[in-house]
Amino acid sequence: MTSPAITSAKPPATKFASRFDRFQVGLLGLAALAVVGTLIYGGYLLTVMQLAMIYGVFCIGLNFFMGYTGQASFGQNAFACIGGYGSAILCVQFGWEPLLALIASMVIAGIFALIIGYPTLRLRGHYLAMATFSLGLITYDISIQWTSVTQGYMGYAGIPPLGIGSFTVDSERWKLVVLAVILGFSFWLSLRMRDSRFGRGLRAISGSENGAAALGVRVPRFKLIAFIVAALYASAAGSLFAHTVGFISPEVYGPQMAVMTFTMLFVGGVGTIVGPIIGAVVTSLLQEVVRGSGHFQDIAYAVVLLATLIYAPKGLSALGALFRRKKEA
Amino acid sequence: MKYSKAFILAAALSAGMAATASAEDIVIGSSLGLTGYGSLTDAHWRDGLAAAIEQVNKQGGVLGKQLKLVTEDNKSTPQQAVVVYRKMMSEDKVVAFDSGCISAGNFAAASFVARAKLPMFLCSILPRQPEEIKWAFQFLPPPKYEVDTRYQYLKEKTQVRKIGLLADPSPYVTLMKGIAEKTAAEFGLEVVASETYQQDDSDFSVQIGRLNAAGAGAVIMLGQGNAVVTAANNIRSLGLKNMLMLGSIQELDIHLAAGKVLGDQYMAPSPLIQLASEDMSILTDPKARAAAEPFVKAMKDKFGRSDNAQASRAWDSLLMMVEAMKKAGTTDGEKVRDAFEKLGPYVGAGASYNFTTENHIGITQNPYVLVSVKDDKLVLRK
Numbered sequence: 001m002t003s004p005a006i007t008s009a010k011p012p013a014t015k016f017a018s019r020f021d022r023f024q025v026g027l028l029g030l031a032a033l034a035v036v037g038t039l040i041y042g043g044y045l046l047t048v049m050q051l052a053m054i055y056g057v058f059c060i061g062l063n064f065f066m067g068y069t070g071q072a073s074f075g076q077n078a079f080a081c082i083g084g085y086g087s088a089i090l091c092v093q094f095g096w097e098p099l100l101a102l103i104a105s106m107v108i109a110g111i112f113a114l115i116i117g118y119p120t121l122r123l124r125g126h127y128l129a130m131a132t133f134s135l136g137l138i139t140y141d142i143s144i145q146w147t148s149v150t151q152g153y154m155g156y157a158g159i160p161p162l163g164i165g166s167f168t169v170d171s172e173r174w175k176l177v178v179l180a181v182i183l184g185f186s187f188w189l190s191l192r193m194r195d196s197r198f199g200r201g202l203r204a205i206s207g208s209e210n211g212a213a214a215l216g217v218r219v220p221r222f223k224l225i226a227f228i229v230a231a232l233y234a235s236a237a238g239s240l241f242a243h244t245v246g247f248i249s250p251e252v253y254g255p256q257m258a259v260m261t262f263t264m265l266f267v268g269g270v271g272t273i274v275g276p277i278i279g280a281v282v283t284s285l286l287q288e289v290v291r292g293s294g295h296f297q298d299i300a301y302a303v304v305l306l307a308t309l310i311y312a313p314k315g316l317s318a319l320g321a322l323f324r325r326k327k328e329a
Numbered sequence: 330m331k332y333s334k335a336f337i338l339a340a341a342l343s344a345g346m347a348a349t350a351s352a353e354d355i356v357i358g359s360s361l362g363l364t365g366y367g368s369l370t371d372a373h374w375r376d377g378l379a380a381a382i383e384q385v386n387k388q389g390g391v392l393g394k395q396l397k398l399v400t401e402d403n404k405s406t407p408q409q410a411v412v413v414y415r416k417m418m419s420e421d422k423v424v425a426f427d428s429g430c431i432s433a434g435n436f437a438a439a440s441f442v443a444r445a446k447l448p449m450f451l452c453s454i455l456p457r458q459p460e461e462i463k464w465a466f467q468f469l470p471p472p473k474y475e476v477d478t479r480y481q482y483l484k485e486k487t488q489v490r491k492i493g494l495l496a497d498p499s500p501y502v503t504l505m506k507g508i509a510e511k512t513a514a515e516f517g518l519e520v521v522a523s524e525t526y527q528q529d530d531s532d533f534s535v536q537i538g539r540l541n542a543a544g545a546g547a548v549i550m551l552g553q554g555n556a557v558v559t560a561a562n563n564i565r566s567l568g569l570k571n572m573l574m575l576g577s578i579q580e581l582d583i584h585l586a587a588g589k590v591l592g593d594q595y596m597a598p599s600p601l602i603q604l605a606s607e608d609m610s611i612l613t614d615p616k617a618r619a620a621a622e623p624f625v626k627a628m629k630d631k632f633g634r635s636d637n638a639q640a641s642r643a644w645d646s647l648l649m650m651v652e653a654m655k656k657a658g659t660t661d662g663e664k665v666r667d668a669f670e671k672l673g674p675y676v677g678a679g680a681s682y683n684f685t686t687e688n689h690i691g692i693t694q695n696p697y698v699l700v701s702v703k704d705d706k707l708v709l710r711k
Contacts, residue, residue, distance in 0.1 A: 043419035048414050057650070074402045154500045155407070155433050158458050192481070241408075247437040251406050291416075297402070298364060 007026035023320025024274045031281045039173055045288070046172040052284035053179035055241045057186045059265050059276030062232020067271030068194060069226040070206030071121075072129035074258050079231040081143055081253035082109040083238030088156035088248055089149065098162050102239040109235030110228050117227040121220065136258050143250040153250030162243045175244055182240065186233065189276060193229065194273070202226055206271070229321050267308055269315025279318050339390070349439075354397040355384070355660055358645070359421035360413050360438065361430040365405025369554060369580055370639050371429035375400055377643025378427055380627040385632050385647070399423060399526020401682050403434045410434025418445060419709060427646055428452065430469070431589065432500040439465060446668065448664040450646040452639065454501055454688060467690045468642045470600075470680065472505035474695040478598040479549060479575040480516040482699045482710065489547045489573060493540030494523040495560060497552035502577075505551050521545050528554055528584075530588040534563045539700070540594075547573035557583055557597075570594075578697070582637040583705070596654040596710050598697035602641045602679050604707050611709070616676040623676035641679030649675055649682065663706050 014230050030139060076302045086105025090096040097210070119129050143150045150156075162169045162178060169178050193199050201222045204212035213219050242248045261282070268279020283305075290300040312319050382396045388398060394532065399421045410431065415438075416425045425448045428435055431452040439456035442449055443464040455467045482590040483489050492513065493604045496506045506523070513520045522543035522613035524536035537681040540548055548564070550557055564572055575666035576587060580599060588595045605611045606625055612618040624644050628635040653669035654660055675682045675691075682691035 043414035044412060047415045072651050144527075147498075147503065152498050152500075152503055154457075154503060155436055157436055157456060157461075158600065177396060245408070245437055245696055247407060247413055247433075249433040249436070251433060252408055288412075291401075310540065328493070 014027065021320045024272070026276050027317055028274050033079045034281055034285065035176065038177060040076050040093055040172065045174050046282050047141070049225060049281075050176050050244050051080055051241075052178055052280045053176065053183045054237050054244065055264055055284065056183045056280035057240065058234050058237035058261050059191045059268070059280050060183075060186050061230040061237070062261055062265055063270065063272075063276045064190065064233070065226050065230040066192070066265065068199065068202040068206060069223060070271075071223060071226070073132040073227070073230065074129055074262070075132035075134070075139075076230055076234040076255050077136045077255070077257040077260065078242070079109040079113060080141035080238030080257060081139045081250075082112060083235030084242045084248045084253055085143065085150055085238075086158070086235070087242045088159050089237040089325070091141045091160050097164070098243050099164055099225035102162075102236065102243070106232050107237050108237045109231050109238075113228040114224070114311060115232030117224045117231075121167070121227060123224045127320045133258070136255060140254045141251060150250070153249055153251075155247055155306055156242070158296055159246050159248065161238075161246065166318050179240065179244065182236075183277065186236070191273065198222065198225065219311075254261070263305060265315075267305065269317035272317045274316045274317060279315065283318060304318055339614045343443045353448065354395050354424045354566070355394050355649070356417075356421050358414070358421060358426045358616030359398060359428050359436055360403045360410050360417070360426065360431070361400055362405035362434065363400070364466060364556065365400040366512075367405040367429060367431045369583075370452070371405075371431065373580070373636055373639040374429045376628070376632055376635060380624070380631050380640070381647035383631065383696070384534070384623065384627050387626075389487065391651050392658070392660070392703070396651070398563040399455055403429075403431060405431050405434070407431075407433040407437035413436050414438035414442060418447070419441070422705075423447070424662065425665060427643070427650065430501075430580060431532060435465070435558060436461075448650075448662055448666045450650055454504065454644075458702065462689055463529075464662075465689060466646075466669065466684055468679075468682075468692070469501070469648045470692040470696055471690055472501060473508050474512040474513060474692075474697055475598050476505060476509045476549075477576050477695060478697040478699055480513065480518060482596070483547060483573075483575070484516040487547075488575070489621040490517060491519050491521045491544045492547045492549055493543060493545030494520055495536055495540065495548050495552075496525055496549050497521070497528050498525060498554065499552065500527070500550045500655060505577075509549060509562035526556060527621065527637055528556060531555065533560045533595060537567060537569070541567070541572060550576045552559055553577055553579055553583075555583065558586045559592065560664055561587040561595060563588055564594070569583065578638060580638065584700070584707060585702055585705055588707075589705070593701060596699050596701040599700040599707060600638055600641070600679055600696045601698055603636070603638045604700065604709065605707065606635070606637045606700070614676075616656050617678075617681070620676050621678045638679070641677070645675075645677030645679050648677070649684075 012090045031034050035049060038045045064073050068228050087101045090101035090104060091098055117184055144152055145168050169175050201217040204217050205219055205222055209219050264279035264283045265276060269275030284306055290297045356439055361375050362368055364369060378398055384396045388393050399417055401417060403413050404408035413616040427450045430452040435451055435453050436456045439461035442462045449465040451467055452463055454469060455462050455465050494509055498500050510520055512646045522540045522545060524539060526533055550560055564574055574591055574595050578598055584597060601612060601619055605621055612621055624641055652672060653665050656666035657664040670684055680692045681694055683693050684691045700707045701710045
């Protein structure tokens with residue numbers, strides 16, 4: 001779970017171009033091209049890319065906690081669930097504006113993360129992983145059983161699309177544009193945080209908690225803030241799903257979401273800057289590539305993912321290091 | 330090496346082209362939970378559609394064109410359902426949907442399918458937005474009938490007056506549970522306890538123990554799938570020899586497995602076609618028999634042994650859709666929908682239907698009888 005950023009002998013980068021190697025810039029360019037290509041081509045790939053953008057936002061947050069801070073969390077879907085149901089209930093039941101509902105849900109998710117994270121983050125390693133996993137399961141169960149609030153498996157329908165005032169984003173192409181802009185903003189924000197004093201503290205914790213504490217980093221506080229940041233991103237992703245699809249039910253935010261986003265993060269590169277975005281786009285598109293294999297699509301999907309993890313264990317965005325090493329040699 | 334790569338690419342492209350529909354075909358889309366919790370029921374729904382399409386094409390197709398079925402696996406999740414519905418609309422250019430029993434998946438897609446003015450014929454319950462209901466038709470019997478069949482039996486044939494409910498949280502069952510709680514008194518029954526479970530739970534001893542402690546003489550199981558076999562095993566291992574178990578509508582194999590465990594203690598509602606597949610004489614209504622015979626023959630020819638409870642309604646939904654297309658003289662979604670609403674009473678293989686402009690839940694008469702298992706076969710419970 002080591003962040004490449006803290007193992008580098010180079011001083012922290014300050015300018016945009018020097019934060020990335022050419023390979024990562026190339027990957028980001030390819031992801032942008034995929035979005036532009038989808039906007040031109042249209043069709044159902046618009047939906048696939050919309051979901052990829054939403055999962056990208058989720059994974060950027062997850063990367064903060066798992067990648068930069070080096071902590072394990074299998075329960076971030078709990079906060080996506082709060083975001084999704086928060087948006088749905090506030091918009092459908094109380095007629096709130098979608099943007100306002102999204103922000104309010106993020107605040108609620110943040111408060112929950114603070115309350116839950118304070119005792120939970122005293123745990124480490126496998127214990128923390130199990131605790132966060134159970135958090136996801138509990139939230140999933142509540143979303144099923146608390147039918148008077150969540151409507152259980154019947155789900156929430158008629159959730160309005162994103163918009164401000166009388167302007168709503170109805171067209172599928174515009175939805176993708178808006179989601180891509182939100183992903184870009186989330187990415188920029190994560191870069192700013194990563195290179196701040198806070199971000200450097202997180203990466204120090206990832207390297208050695210004792211070492212970081214010796215250097216004056218308030219480890220528990222930093223971990224808690226990272227957990228809250230990840231929860232805010234997850235909540236935003238949950239809300240975006242609700243406003244993009246217009247329907248949510250417990251399955252959307254179930255354990256499958258935790259597995260899916262985990263896979264995306266590892267395929268893209270956990271602890272890397274562009275990994276969350278690349279992982280979300282590649283994994284989403286991969287499902288469509290293997291769809292043609294009919295009954296064998298799950299097997300084909302698993303084989304490709306396994307091959308990726310075996311031959312690129314640090315994720316696709318870290319592959320550039322291979323070429324650099326060859327050059328240096 | 331370069332040549333072999335080029336060859337593989339060319340082969341893949343040509344295979345892809347061969348798989349796409351001809352411009353002359355009428356394409357029907359189906360979003361099915363072929364993996365995940367809906368796989369058991371939706372695979373049968375797909376089989377019924379495939380048999381019906383083959384039958385229609387053998388008879389010359391519709392409006393001078395052949396029908397083509399495109400099925401996509403929604404993995405029993407709403408997010409995948411959204412993707413596959415959109416895929417079938419934009420890539421396969423479907424003119425209508427005939428989709429499986431994953432309610433949440435159909436709900437998630439209903440808004441944009443309605444906006445595209447494509448009719449949806451569903452194995453699941455209807456979506457709840459009025460604009461979406463206009464385009465959706467339910468081939469699933471209303472949950473009330475399942476409840477009534479069981480309560481009627483308890484009232485007329487047994488001394489049991491205290492019952493316990495054991496329900497999963499799926500949308501269809503949630504509706505059914507509400508009805509079961511509300512209507513018990515009408516049959517002189519009292520719901521003394523109500524327990525829930527998850528579809529993938531592997532033991533219900535605790536819930537069944539609580540129902541027994543509350544004085545329930547019968548467990549009304551509300552939910553489909555293997556859970557009923559688990560519950561049957563739990564009742565037996567708890568030694569509750571006097572407790573009756575009344576399951577939900579199920580796949581044939583599940584009925585047989587639960588019946589094998591509990592014997593006479595197990596019974597469940599079932600459409601007549603599930604029994605008639607073995608013995609056609611059970612269908613005494615000549616119209617129902619005339620509708621069922623070609624279906625049973627087509628299924629036996631295509632699949633050998635088959636389970637016809639879900640497949641029969643899939644068959645009916647497709648034949649009725651074809652009827653509406655013929656009546657409308659076009660595959661235009663709006664005209665097909667309007668023609669479908671005017672089809673009038675229709676006796677199908679799985680049930681009788683009566684869709685109208687106001688009523689998009691087609692089954693308006695109870696299609697169920699109560700069955701139990703004897704000698705590895707379903708028999709009418711008397």
